[in-house]
Amino acid sequence: MEEIRPGVWVVYAENKGRFPFAHSLYLEGRQRALIDTGAGKGLQQLVGKVDRVFLSHFHRDHVAGNDLFSGASFSIHPLDEPGVTSVEGFYRLTGLIRFDQSYWATLNQERFTATTVTETHREGDRIDLGGLTLRVVHTPGHTPGHCAFLVEEYNLLFTADIDLSSFGPWYGNDSSDLEQFQRSVDQVRSLKPGLLVSSHSPPVTADIDRRLEQYGAAMEQRHELVYRLLSREAMTLEQLIDLKPIYGRHPEPAPVYRFFEGNMLKKHLALLLAAGLVRRTGKGAYAARPQDHYSGNS
Numbered sequence: 001m002e003e004i005r006p007g008v009w010v011v012y013a014e015n016k017g018r019f020p021f022a023h024s025l026y027l028e029g030r031q032r033a034l035i036d037t038g039a040g041k042g043l044q045q046l047v048g049k050v051d052r053v054f055l056s057h058f059h060r061d062h063v064a065g066n067d068l069f070s071g072a073s074f075s076i077h078p079l080d081e082p083g084v085t086s087v088e089g090f091y092r093l094t095g096l097i098r099f100d101q102s103y104w105a106t107l108n109q110e111r112f113t114a115t116t117v118t119e120t121h122r123e124g125d126r127i128d129l130g131g132l133t134l135r136v137v138h139t140p141g142h143t144p145g146h147c148a149f150l151v152e153e154y155n156l157l158f159t160a161d162i163d164l165s166s167f168g169p170w171y172g173n174d175s176s177d178l179e180q181f182q183r184s185v186d187q188v189r190s191l192k193p194g195l196l197v198s199s200h201s202p203p204v205t206a207d208i209d210r211r212l213e214q215y216g217a218a219m220e221q222r223h224e225l226v227y228r229l230l231s232r233e234a235m236t237l238e239q240l241i242d243l244k245p246i247y248g249r250h251p252e253p254a255p256v257y258r259f260f261e262g263n264m265l266k267k268h269l270a271l272l273l274a275a276g277l278v279r280r281t282g283k284g285a286y287a288a289r290p291q292d293h294y295s296g297n298s
């Protein structure tokens with residue numbers, strides 16, 4: 001745990017913050033608050049010391065330690081609430097409901113424990129912790145109810161899974177939205193935070209706007225990549241997934257990574273179709289329409 005500003009600590013996660021772990025933010029005003037509970041071991045020292053837990057979104061790597069803080073209140077954006085209150089809601093928001101449930105049994109991944117949500121937060125809410133103030137910034141795209149939190153006293157923004165990772169933005173759930181994600185990155189940039197803490201990368205103090213711009217640009221780069229691949233030859237979604245244009249590799253459990261790759265590709269394809277840059281062929285494949293728009297890109 002590092003006190004990054006007076007009364008504000010980053011709880012660094014196990015595994016250097018890589019999935020299935022995520023950094024948390026702990027704030028000590030007159031009330032003691034924790035944002036996300038997926039940091040692993042580092043949270044043990046806070047057991048019994050947290051009054052309020054705020055969840056950035058419903059993903060398991062951000063809520064895995066909820067049980068540790070059973071005496072605290074729990075808040076999440078209403079759109080993500082079903083993802084923590086029931087396993088059905090989790091499967092529906094992720095889209096993993098489309099997998100045969102027996103598959104999950106073989107993966108031993110049914111570790112879902114429901115959270116009792118006691119309050120919700122929305123865009124613009126100001127949460128007075130007594131000496132520290134959190135402002136909720138609704139940043140959908142990764143998930144529908146994904147939120148960032150601004151610590152107003154320090155212009156410190158916790159951006160959760162707008163995470164400045166080298167992988168780039170992730171929108172692999174059924175409920176993820178590529179265009180919303182782009183707008184959310186722009187919104188975060190417009191806030192001009194002086195210190196940015198996110199869930200899977202180290203805190204950023206310098207070049208924040210440039211880092212966010214680069215991070216957001218990955219979405220447009222993938223968009224052009226999908227277009228270029230389809231310019232070479234028409235392909236079905238499955239053939240596109242085989243090329244792993246977004247992930248590069250599909251580690252085990254490979255079917256899950258194929259699923260996420262496919263979901264992200266589908267969002268690009270939907271936008272390319274809507275823009276008239278891609279068309280469906282007779283055989284369920286996608287083909288690029290020749291355009292000047294992307295021809296200048298290498």
Ligand SMILES: [Zn+2]
Pocket residue numbers: 057059142161
């Ligand atoms: Zn997430």
Ligand SMILES: [Zn+2]
Pocket residue numbers: 022059061062161199200
């Ligand atoms: Zn995460």
